[in-house]
Amino acid sequence: MYVNSSGAQNGSYSLTFLGKKVGRHHSVAPAGKQLAWETTVRTTQDPVVSSRAGQVPVAAQVLDDLPGSVPEIREQRPCPIIHNTQLDQYDNNTAGKIRVFCRVRPVSRIEAAQSEAIVVHKVDDFSVTVETPRGQREFQFDKVFGAEASQEDLFHDTNRLIQSAIDGYNVCIFAYGQTGSGKTYTMVGDKEQKNPGIMPRSFNAMFDIIQQNSNKFDFKVSAYMLELYNDRLQDLFVSQSGEAHAQPQSHGQAKRVEIKRNRKGVVFAQGAETKEASSAQELYALFQQACANRHISATKMNVESSRSHLIVGIMVESKNMTNGSVNTGKLSLVDLAGSERAAKTGAKDHQLKEANSINKSLSALGDVISALSAELPHVPYRNSKLTQVMQDSLGGNAKTLMIANISPSECNLDETLTSLIYATRVKAITNNAQRNVESKEIAHLKEVIIKLKSGQTVEEEDV
């Protein structure tokens, strides 16, 4: 995320986001931190999906934290603990924070051939600059991955979140960016799975951790996989093609899916099928099945693939065999649709939202009104399913990682981010405490102090 955002509005959103100044982490990180970071990076082994030979180096990573986090956290835990019922390897306070990584993909052959100007430059591990017609802009992130960074490098820094999910946190990892900026490569990997992305690697990492702890805990892993298209959630475990044969009109009749949470924090996809998996292979098979269904549904609806979001939810229930306590965590992996569509339909700040030429609906009027003041008491919009789904993964005690994928020759990176931040900004906590409500208390105490000072005995009078 960025500090020097284009407008004052953006700035204020980024400041209040989850009560955290996202993107500023690097500023609290001492310069030496980078070195520490770099030296530990090289301990990574190659977790190759197909062979699953390598152990995911969770232990090695416990010591080094995500860049920019508060230094003392590391000191808190001198020795790595693989599975700790105390929730997490790092401090409670990291929850609710959003980390934003930026990944710049290599210049493609076509771009090189066309000798496209490279406008994005990685300055250091935390910032990139973008040449815009209005001058150079700098964007800051929790970590920047350049073109040379491998899938392993990236996963190395996301891996520990898998542990958090097993420890009972609501973890969300998502990639966004323009079409062709490498989102799917980042999340899923290449077609042949020679360079698997975060999703398959997470499956492996998860079951590796589970295996290591199988003598102390009883684990149950289940997953739902959904597609969000046109503000509608589709269950990807339900084969669209099969249904289509039976009922030609089945699309409109597809089962309604809603993502909800109960008071115990358990997230459930109401109306969607949840399937259990007992190994990484099984989970991967489910994932492939979902992808196949996604593909069918996409072609059937004549959907531009870039407009559909893929949402994978993996629930881990761990039962402590000694004391019987049960922990439920969730890992959400999201491959967002390309952001440029949103820009085209008028998501850019300065563009006027047109009246829909077909049904003449002034559908964006609500957005205009909501934007009149940043402090509307209640905004009656669930503006989009995506926001709703994401909010669930962003709010409260969630741990979230955004990966902003950008291509070196493009610079449209802020649209989606801005709107997401806007949509999920949370109100300052304990509003009451912010106001001067304790004036009565203070007035009273002032009296007490005067009495005490004058040497009067203040016993019951204090009351």
Added chain:
Amino acid sequence: MASLSSEEWRAICDKFTNAQNLTDVESRNDPENDPFRSKYKARELLREIYCLLKSFEPGEGEEDRGADISEQRPTEEPVDGQTEDWFSRGFSGDSPAGLRAAKLGAVEYYLGVNHVDTEELSAGQEHLMNCMKLLEGCRVSPENVSLFIHGRNQLGILWAGRDETETAQGFLETAESIYQRYMKEDGSPPTDMTEYFTTGENQLTHQERTKRFELAYTHTMYYLAQVYKNLGETERAATYCHNTLQRQLRFNQFSPMEWALNAATLSQYYITKGRYMEGRHCLSAATVISGLAGEIPSEAAAQESETESERREQLRQKRAEIARCWIKYCLNILQDSKKLLEDNIGELDTDRQDELKRARRQEEEEEEKGRKSAMLFGSEDTFDSIASLEEKVMCLLPLDFTEARSVFLVGQNYVTQAKEYFQMDGYVTDHIEILQDHSALFRSLAFFEEDVERRCKMHKRRIDMLEPICKDLNAQYYLMIRRQLMFELAETYNEMMDLKLTLANRQADTQSLDNHTIKKFNHLCSASAKYFQMFLDSLCSPEGKVPEHLEQEVLRPALVARFRVARLHSRLINSAPSAQLDSLNKSLENYKYVVQYCEAHPEAAAEVETELELSKEMVGLLPLKINRLKARMEANN
């Protein structure tokens, strides 16, 4: 159409119909790899029409020259300036030259839109400007006014897209003034642009003409609202949003639920500005118009069909959202009034109350009536229902308990409505936010209540609704919510404790407190301290380590909580000196924490100025008291 045979004309009309169909219908099925296929086809047709019109219709000599001259004129001046000219200069719109200019202008317009749609902005701009130039030679008339407006709407969008908001504003404001002047001076239903290329039998009815023309102007309002928003003129933007909504309703061009939600959102804007009359009107209209979306399908019906189930869900959700906007209305009006009426320690200032009551005179209401006529929503059939809904709740700040109570009851009613949909399971955060509002409603009402005992009961209601939830919620997932609840519970217990004491003092007068009262008091005091402590504990690491550095968003709450805990410990009534000593030590410890934290983090001092100052005093004074107590204990031993 002297020089065009009717066959040729028919051919042009067919081409036009085709082009329209390609643009609006066919284009939706264009493949991903050729997304503008149909639009390009439409463009070709439009070009052909343009050429045909140009070649076939040079018309009767002289009158035509005007159009040609204006076409040749370069862009020596910005097109939009004084509107005066458009109503007086040039040839009349219904003259052959005027009609020819309008037709050519319309084709330019459609070509312009076509280019903009296919992302060729500068070409689009050129065509649209050509359209403007063609019209420049003509006076505004029913034949061309629609084109005047449409063209400028499009130019407004185009320039706004280039971040040239002021240029966009110029075009749109001109469109606005042309509309207003036209409606004042002529007002007859204008020709729609599509009619230029229809054969006689397909002319539109007057009603349809009006509808289309008014819609174009509604779009002008809608775009201006956005322009003003982008320029930071929120007040004006709000007015234009309001106008847009008004016009949608008046010309029956809206979908009820979308409209209702927009009106409800607008109400929230007015509420932040303290304009409760406008806010109330928006909400009443929202409720009434949402009713036009029809009955909520029954649960049984929803189980039968997926469509009904979807509809049921949608209607219930949106009506619940509107109810939540109403809750905020009631809450905010009560809170604003409280702010106005409270004295320096947060109690009702009766002098101020009398003063405000006197000031609330007839003229105020008269003035409001004047303001009201400008903002009314509604058609003949909805007007009465909106008005009667408005009567159910006041829009002036409530000034006494009776008034406050009437607002409270309305709010509470909406709380019940909203909770019906936003149930705990599934909508945890929404449900709790509604409960928090309910609690806040009680809190505001309690301020107006003079009877201390009843006030106490109101706070008890708050505790009863929040405490179980705070206990029940998953501590991990709902950390933030629970922190809010803990803080609120702590404060509520504190409030009750104060009230109990006031009550006891009043009854017992000068006598010392009886045992029962002391027990009650201590219970409330400990409960308050417990929740403050719980809040503080939630900030600790999993190992229970107090954070060395408090994050900005919890800084003030955390230090205030410490301060309050310190205060509460010193207020516990202990008969045993040892217990008293214990409490005082705890109190001192917490005061010390505030002082030490601010020493270690100087930037924190500004956040808790008063608390810090008092804590410093207490850190100096409490040890004396502790020592005296110790001395007395030793003496007694």
